[in-house]
Amino acid sequence: MKISITTLRQVIRLLADPDLSMRSIGRTCRISPNTAKAINAQLVNKQLSWADLQALDDGKLYQTLFGDKKPGDSRKPVPDWIQVHSELYKRDMTLQLLWEEYRQRNPEGFSYEQYCRRYRAWKRTCKISLRQIYFPGEYIFVDFCGRTMPIRDAKTGEVWFAQVFVGALGASGYLFAIAVASQKIADWLKAHTLMLAHIGGVPRYIVPDNLKSAVLKNNKQGLLLNSAYQELAEHYDFIIMPARPRKPKDKSLGEIGVQIVQRWVLARLRDQVFFSLDELNTAISYWMEKLNERTTRTYPNSRFQRFFELDAPVLEGLRSDPYPYSQWRYQVRVDESYHVDYEQHQYSVLYTYAHQHVDIRANDEFVHVYYQRQLVASHTRQIGPGRTTLDEHMPPNHRLFREGTLEGLQTWAQSIGPSTVTFLQRSLEDKRHFASRLKAAQLLRREAQKDHWQGRIESACTHALRLNCLGFDRLRGIIRTNADSRQSTVPTVKVIEHENLRGADYFTTTSEAP
Known part of the structure; x- marks a missing residue:
């Protein structure tokens, strides 16, 4: 009988406890002590521990522990002795016939002598009732x-x-x-x-x-x-x-x-x-x-x-931090747009996981997505319908397209500064020139990234807004000529006093009535 990956992980975790015997581990995990012993032998031979294997995904765990061969229960299949015992109450039924039927189903099973000996051993114990004793704190x-x-x-x-x-x-x-x-x-x-x-x-x-x-x-x-x-x-x-x-x-x-x-x-x-x-x-x-x-x-x-x-x-000591409850959803399919749905909100995963099945773990703050027990995406929990997409999850062509959209340009402007955001908003207010200015903004962004003068944009936008210049060509000219960094060179003219110049007192003096 082959054991599941979940059972295998549980066995490896329990083997790390030196106080647990193979028999108790087998009883806990519903496997034979020999299977637990065989898995422990693999761990010892390869000098592996639960800490080494815990973070591996299912495929790597199997490969690390067993190579290309998956673990299985090498025991001969054990008959259901209760069923055998019940069958013997039927007319003309014999152990010989039951054994022959057993061997037809399991050609590698017990010999007839082993079959009879094990049945008699089971029969001797079936009437014994054990009073269980529980040790303190167990x-x-x-x-x-x-x-x-x-x-x-x-x-x-x-x-x-x-x-x-x-x-x-x-x-x-x-x-x-x-x-x-x-x-x-x-x-x-x-x-x-x-x-x-x-x-x-x-x-x-x-x-x-x-x-x-x-x-x-x-x-x-x-x-x-x-x-x-x-x-x-x-x-x-x-x-x-x-x-x-x-x-x-x-x-x-x-x-x-x-x-x-x-x-x-x-x-x-x-x-x-x-x-x-x-x-x-x-x-x-x-x-x-x-x-x-x-x-x-x-x-x-x-x-x-x-x-x-x-x-x-x-009793073992109690952790000071209480367990943070998480809700799980299993085998959720990633759609063709590399998103998974949780509570009517869609969250992105890396585009290479499209059409795969993943597990979702969510609490009040976060949504985590796992593929074969490995964390592949984390998002802040959102309430209500909508879509959350991270740029790093998008394929290159989708990322380039998104960067050129109005939403992408607004995000870019916010990353630079408030003057850039204001300049972009005011430039695109005129619907007659919206398409051409959107294209000009896309071009400006590509040039800024290519020529490495993205750090100059915020100062240039501040200067352009002061002059009420909302064209992207004018903004590009300000950046290239450093117009935003030059001080005004117009000299201050001193006023020459003469008899026709009236001071402030002239306007505050009131004449008396005749």
Whole structure:
């Protein structure tokens, strides 16, 4: 069974942790320990680490680690022993016949002796139930309650239902609960962030159920996590270990925690009317504190006491910067004009990526575009319809055309100075000469770039505006003759005083009436 690139990256990241065994890595990534061991051997032989491979795109990672050969699971295919066991209950069915059918599907599979021996070994273990032991600071089990809580809009009276997120620590049984608006990925990640802030640390593993906000695929072919959830795990440095589908014992502590919260907290709030999430969470927080401080005959120490004695001292430190939530969109096609659409706004990528499929990651400030996990474009987030195009993303012929447009000339003028902007605007105001002057402006720009006198344009435009000369030929003449830098040579004439010259007093003196 070949493993996906996502699983391969996860295996390499986990191999960097010296405390994890091959068996635990295999269990986390849904691969055999031998496959994890084979990948580790490649890393050791080539002296590679997660830091070396993390930034590589998918193709280069495969080539660096395996050359032209892609990794695969070299084990012989293992039969579904539950299915084999069920088939044997059918009339006249034998292990011999089941093995023959197995070998027809898998010519390189087990021999008959190996087949029988493995079936008997599986049969001996199928009735054994293991009581799981969780070490302090290792596990948190998370899930949503099946019961929702109504919230009434104070203005309209409309009722909507909040989801209640629950986290249960493995060693102490300490419980955390908070109400969020939905089970969507944004609320799922928000609940995790608030939970980690509440307990003041990070566990080694978080075990979710297989809801879409956490797991996109979890089957025999591999495990595929939601990218935003995986980013959260990398930000806080914990390992996501989803429960296996239809294996309730994998998350039994989480289900017990959900049941306790529903019966001990939510049931008490059934008759209260809440008008906001904050009101609901205030009530939940009050009863959760009571629940965690509660003692029983079986557990004389409260969950709160066990948390501070067991889990709190060994939790990993919590990062001071909270996780910046980003929304992902996958396999977005780049159109023929080398733009991608996000929230009705188009953003450019390098023109060579036209017709390719890329991933978009967006937050409140930026939009990032990735091709095979490599960042290929970054833009400031824009709200509403429109188009954002960077010059460096355009092919040369498109760039030349854009530079000659009115928009391109205005951008060029702004890069030089305010007088250049004013000169261009006033020169193009006369619609009768718009086309000819636009062409003259294009020519002036090319000459300025070619002859390296672009730094003279701002001073020349200031001089031309002072003289009210709005022609580009006159502007070119000012630049070439340095007219803007010459001082006025007209001499100042001194006034000669004589009897006909009247001073200021003459005009301010008033004569008396006769």
